[in-house]
Amino acid sequence: MILRIEEGIDIPIYQQIRNQIIYGISSGALEAGEQLPTVRALAAEIGVNAMTISKAYQILKAEGYIVTERKRGARVREKIAGSKKLSLTNQRELKRIISEAKLSGMGRADFTRVVDRIYEEVDS
Amino acid sequence: MILRIEEGIDIPIYQQIRNQIIYGISSGALEAGEQLPTVRALAAEIGVNAMTISKAYQILKAEGYIVTERKRGARVREKIAGSKKLSLTNQRELKRIISEAKLSGMGRADFTRVVDRIYEEVDS
Amino acid sequence: MILRIEEGIDIPIYQQIRNQIIYGISSGALEAGEQLPTVRALAAEIGVNAMTISKAYQILKAEGYIVTERKRGARVREKIAGSKKLSLTNQRELKRIISEAKLSGMGRADFTRVVDRIYEEVDS
Amino acid sequence: MILRIEEGIDIPIYQQIRNQIIYGISSGALEAGEQLPTVRALAAEIGVNAMTISKAYQILKAEGYIVTERKRGARVREKIAGSKKLSLTNQRELKRIISEAKLSGMGRADFTRVVDRIYEEVDS
DNA sequence: GTGGTCTAGACCACA
DNA sequence: GTGGTCTAGACCACC
DSSP states (O other): OOOOOOSSSOSOHHHHHHHHHHHHHHHTSSOTTOBOOOHHHHHHHHTOOHHHHHHHHHHHHHTTSEEEETTTEEEEOSSOOOOOSOOHHHHHHHHHHHHHHHHTTOOHHHHHHHHHHHHHHHTO | OOOOOOSSSSSOHHHHHHHHHHHHHHHTSSOTTOBOOOHHHHHHHHTOOHHHHHHHHHHHHHTTSEEEETTTEEEEOSSOOOOOSOOHHHHHHHHHHHHHHHHTTOOHHHHHHHHHHHHHHHTO | OOOOOOSSSOSOHHHHHHHHHHHHHHHTSSOTTOBOOOHHHHHHHHTOOHHHHHHHHHHHHHTTSEEEETTTEEEEOSSOOOOOSOOHHHHHHHHHHHHHHHHTTOOHHHHHHHHHHHHHHHTO | OOOOOOSSSSSOHHHHHHHHHHHHHHHTSSOTTOBOOOHHHHHHHHTOOHHHHHHHHHHHHHTTSEEEETTTEEEEOSSOOOOOSOOHHHHHHHHHHHHHHHHTTOOHHHHHHHHHHHHHHHTO
């Protein structure tokens, strides 16, 4: 599991970390119950402050994706609660993306093809 | 064509305006070549600073969605460049959304159903 | 609206601030839409670091009690979403409190009396 | 009397043990004068460090819920001091919970209903 | 001038 | 040795 942080982009580092870990869980690269790197270790590895990692972990914890315990560190949650719905924020984002896709000339079939490709990537 | 600015949400106002205009073009509410309100008129209408509108228009122009001419103001571009591809940013966002959807228990069919619903909304 | 931070207690400062603001909203001391102190002003007033206040505001924002905007600062949300249920955490806490109350000799009526008293305090 | 330690929750293990024993006494599962398991036995049973159990017992002793005697181990106290009042800490917690309940749209009757339900659970 | 992000330190409770 | 909290600074985007 390798995290890559992009610099020339305006997504906060802690969000990028949060997103990458979600990719990892979703794709199976991180298994249920699997141990995550310690805050300090991950901070050293990607060269950021420990608080930045801590913030990412706290978000993931608040969202129900991981659990953290004092002595044991952070682990992927065994059972992640499934609402089976997109958040309002994600619905809004998806609408924006689809609007832009349509303006770029992509039809519904083209878009679905992209979705399928990503699904396979994530659905290893 | 009515612009609705949501407050209590983290998207900058100029981005919201940019997005809404894209929805408008995508859905046909704004036609190719159609005149957009002047910066000052739109600023007055939705009660924000003129600089904010100006910034939104500049972005839309840089992205190739509108053209601005001296004295005549801004118009929707006649032929919007069709790359038929998602931008890297949008691909990344879509991947994030799909990852979260999958973790929430949505299968590929569930997701495609949401896409279809939004497509119809935008494609009205 | 005065915030009082207690020191000899192991509740994190940002939590205490979060709680006090919730008391304020619940009791009506803080009205819907009312402006909260700026992060820096409140930090100076109670003598803590600005990040500590910021963290409290972010929690309140994530919980849907307040909204924050770049230029306008933080305000009490106009319509606070009502689940009409206690969180699991609060149910667990309430169970613990009731157990301890019972062991101290309080009957159900005694406990209800305390609840009523607090309700009036909060329900000004 | 079975102790269940929940993981993925922010309450320290020694506190969870302390709370569960209080539930037990309150509900009658543990009777006055009843012998508690030895520190080592309980530690082995639920798979935690003996120090953790010891800390829980020390707290319960300091709070007056149990007594410890040389050689004989720990027992539930015969007569638990009945102040018939909530501790200041519990009053504060209850106030917080009621404030949150009220903001979630629960009226006093709704809250009392929850209290009643828990009372029956604890009062079995 | 606002909230948001980030750093480089520090101390603490838990186990 | 872990995550959690806190400080005192700094810079940034937004408006």
